[in-house]
Amino acid sequence: MDFQYFIELFFGGLTRGSIYALIALGYTLVYGIIELINFAHGEIYMLGAFTALLIAGVLGIMGFPAGGILVVAALAAVVWSAAYGYTLEKVAYKPLRGAPRLSPLISAIGMSIFLQNYVLLAQTSDYVPFPRLLPEMEFLDAIGVMGPSDFLILVTSTLAMIALSLFIRFTRMGKAMRATAQNRKMALLLGINADRIISLTFIVGSALAALGGVLIASHMGQVNFGIGFLAGLKAFTAAVLGGIGSIPGAMVGGLVLGIAESLTTGYLSGNYEDSLAFGLLILILIFRPDGILGKAKVQKV
Amino acid sequence: MINYLGKALLASCWFMLLTLPVMGIRLNTVDQTVEWQFDRVLMLGAAIFFLSMLWNWCFRRKARGLPLLGLPAALGKGLGELFRLPTRNARTRAVSLGAVLLIMLLMPHVSSFYQTNIMISALLYVMLALGLNIAVGIAGQLVLGYVAFYAVGAYSYALLNQAFGLGFWTCLPVGGFMAVLFGLALGFPVLRLRGDYLAIVTLGFGEIVRLTLLNWASLTGGSGGIKDIPAPGFFGMQMDIDVSTMFVYYIVLAAVVVTIVVISRLKNSRVGLALQALREDEIACEAMGINLARVKLSAFALSSCWAGFAGVIFAAKTSFINPASFTFMESAMILSMVVLGGMGSIVGVVIAAMILILAPEYLRAFSEYRMLIFGAIMVVMMIFRPQGLVTGERRRYRITKLHGDAAQ
Amino acid sequence: MSHYSETTDVDKDASTQPRNDASRAQEAAPKPPVLDAAIVEDQPESSVASAPARRTPSIGSRPVLEVEELTQDFGGLRALNELDLTVNEGEIVALIGPNGAGKTTFFNCVTGIYTPTEGRVYLYDAQKRRQLLNGRKPHDITAMGMARTFQNIRLFGDMTVLENVMIGRHCRTSAGIWGALARTRAARREEQETIDISYALLESVHLEQFWNERAHNLPYGAQRRLEIARALATNPRMLLLDEPAAGMNPQETKELEELVRRLRDSRDLSILLIEHDMGMVMSLSDRIYVMEYGSRIASGAPEEVRANPRVIQAYLGESDDA
Secondary structure, three states: OOHHHHHHHHHHHHHHHHHHHHHHHHHHHHHHHHOOOOOOHHHHHHHHHHHHHHHHHHHHHHOOOHHHHHHHHHHHHHHHHHHHHHHHHHHHHHHHOOOOOHHHHHHHHHHHHHHHHHHHHHOOOOOEEOOOOOOOOHHHHHHOOOOHHHHHHHHHHHHHHHHHHHHHHHOHHHHHHHHHHHOHHHHHHOOOOHHHHHHHHHHHHHHHHHHHHHHHHHHHOEEOOOHHHHHHHHHHHHHHHHOOOOHHHHHHHHHHHHHHHHHHHHHOOHHHHHHHHHHHHHHHHHHOOOOOOOOOOOOOO | OHHHHHHHHHHHHHHHHHOHHHHHEEEEOOOOEEEEOHHHHHHHHHHHHHHHHHHHHHHHHHHOOOOOOOOOHHHHHHHHHHHHHHHOOHHHHHHHHHHHHHHHHHHHHHOOHHHHHHHHHHHHHHHHHHHHHHHHHHOOOOOOOOHHHHHHHHHHHHHHHHHHOOOHHHHHHHHHHHHHHHHHHHHHHHOOOOHHHHHHHHHHHHHHHHHHHHHOHHHHOHHHOEOOOOOOOOOOOOOOHHHHHHHHHHHHHHHHHHHHHHHHHHHOOHHHHHHHHHHHOHHHHHHOOOOHHHHHHHHHHHHHHHHHHHHHHHHHHHOOEOHHHHOHHHHHHHHHHHHHHOOOOHHHHHHHHHHHHHHHHHOHHHHHOHHHHHHHHHHHHHHHOOOOOOOOOOOOOOOHHHHOOOOO | OOOOOOOOOOHHHHHHOOOOHHHHHHHHOOOOOOOOHHHHHHOOOOOOOOOOOOOOOOOOOOEEEEEEEEEEEEOOEEEEEEEEEEEEOOOEEEEEOOOOOOHHHHHHHHOOOOOOOEEEEEEEOOOOOEEEOOOOOHHHHHHHOEEEOOOOOOOOOOOEHHHHHHHHHHHHOOOOHHHHHHOOHHHHHHHHHHHHHHHHHHHHOOOHHHOOOEHHHOOHHHHHHHHHHHHHOOOOOEEEEEOOOOOOOHHHHHHHHHHHHHHHHHOOOEEEEEOOOHHHHHHHOOEEEEEEOOEEEEEEOHHHHHHOHHHHHHHHHHHOOO
């Protein structure tokens, strides 16, 4: 196989993987803090994409310039998704603190179904085209392995991840988040408001997912109420792959999964693209549930 | 009071803002116009206002440990008696069970073809929900890919019939057996997994089964599925479609009765107790000498078996199957029946499955919102009534020392 | 009452065994930290006023549980360090030490929940054969005759009190799925037996009036007793109690003490308990092991232990009047 083809697949995978990584961060952040698989996280991503689409549509009809539209739509998507994430936590998870472990998970599954059908009923079951907003980037043609949207995805997601890392590492809130993730009881004793940290976690995670949603929508050129389910599951796979609860793990996991998928599709067959993710998910959970970068935990008795 | 009104108002405003884009904007991409639908947002805001008050009221009652539905004392007591009547003693129990059975037996003779068909699918879901209830409700193993076993049953019949001409009655046990094999195949590797990981793995498993059915077109016909699956035969009798449907109805009914008998016996047995202990605490379970691996595998096998049977019947009923019938949404629907009915409760799950399938069929307005409501049910039940609609379905024990010797 | 019988113990012939078990035990465990039980019996009882007839003649010197050089590492942390311990037939042995000394970890290693990094755990089965427990699953170990309770109560909270005990009978009964479905005569008889034995066990811990309550509705002290009854239902010869008196008031503790003593005397049972209530430990135990930072720092009869300066320094001095 020629090298050019491989490079194209590789970059395709990188693009895809960055999106997975953005969504996976939300899973990992939430899991790190409250040990819940936020099953509805994929739906937040979908809501982000949809919000961006709607806002972009309105602005486009009103005749705004394309570049401006993309920025405004992305901002709106981030804001609204963050609000959805915040509300989701308040409605469906907060009342279940201290309930048996499976209760919030079932609630999350219910919320996922609810949100999908909310968009389905309020909007449409069809695929809706996403307006072309990206400018041509001529310098990319010289390299020849990626289009403008791939470039945008790589740049934006890299920036977002750097921003998140800085936030977690250096800000007061970020430190409080890390403290809560390590030991919630201790954090409480030290005067950290756990409820606020949990809300913040959902807001940050949702904002990142929304960013992923906007990027993928402009990349694929269409949006549908059901895109969150598969993307969410794959991102969860990525999070588990990297070790759930670990932020660098989610990033690495996302990229690894994206590239693996891209290569499988390119060299084997597109039919197995989704099966690959699920198969990988099952294998990791069974053989290395702590992921590549996660630490093994001792079961408490 | 003002406080609550304020809260509700705040919630209402918040939700109106939240839903503004998705509810308020409709794009017409062909004409390049925007339809603003503020009326929908306002209506939602009004609804949220009342829902929020209801929500807070429910929480207050829950916090004080009161039941959510407080009937006037006399009426409440009367109703309670009424509900307890059918189970008060062996005789009333037999009478009420007999009455239900009689109605179910007569049903296809008085109802239309269409209604019989609906009833068949409702009963199929009853069977599925009862089967899933073994794993989720009794044993506490959250299986999200239950529909995979249903698919295994359905495709077993369809493929065996296509390839070897095997009939329904041969395939019924084979389908169940195949589903059990798949259940064990899934069960073995996941033995050591924690609850939430198990849920995700089973979900992945279900999706892999569906994707395989979809992509292995040479065997399964891909998305086109398999057509012309014969209806169940009865000693080679020729049946027109009405009679045939009625026959399928009776098969499903019998299957449901068998399911109920088997599960109620199982639940109260030594194995059933071990399954319930598994749900409560795995470590204590092991420390009490229960072989976790064996009990978990039993739960998977027993649970998947019913999905296999139901799958065979489903294939025979519809005469056409394709992977679209076996999506995650089906699994979620079955799960919401278990959640609504009550984890581990047989009566509850039967009632919940009937309500959730029949209500959307008969209330057209309801049917569009069906999945929305299923989702909401899971959330609301977990928050306000995690034990489900029907509780207190407990076994009565006879202690020789207290109650005398039953054997003599 | 017709078919109630809880004497399924096989130890009835203990007295007819040749008396060379003590020497055999010493061969088996090259450096046992054991104070011979006979010596213990010679100790004066004066120091513990509240312990009438503490030692019964049933104490043998044949071991039931032998632990040799048990070591458990978690990552870089050594939770248990070459711990030796022996419990003889009919003995009540206490394992004490400050919080975090590794007592519960020790229980978890012995009962198979953790796999020890090094060392050996032996249990003598009903036929007095020494069985290595390392690598066995917890349920297997329970079936071999060792049962335990948990420090943080782990009852099956949503099930009834009777059902909790019935589950303990699981490994002593055999009805399978087919028996349950067909409700064969054998299955029904076995079930009735299970119910009656379980009820009798509830009587023995004075919980019979709660038999049809849900376990999580019981008061704290009753839950602890229910855990004991549930453990007894597995017909153990070795019973491990993890802080059985935690959270109990003095009256309850006293009753518990009586209960433990009665169980030992009436059921051919050896007991190893972790406990912080020094009064109870001192009056109840035949021997005491003291742990600190995963290692044994002392062992012996209660009087010896309470006189041991290291123990006083590590543990008793700071928390008790002794």
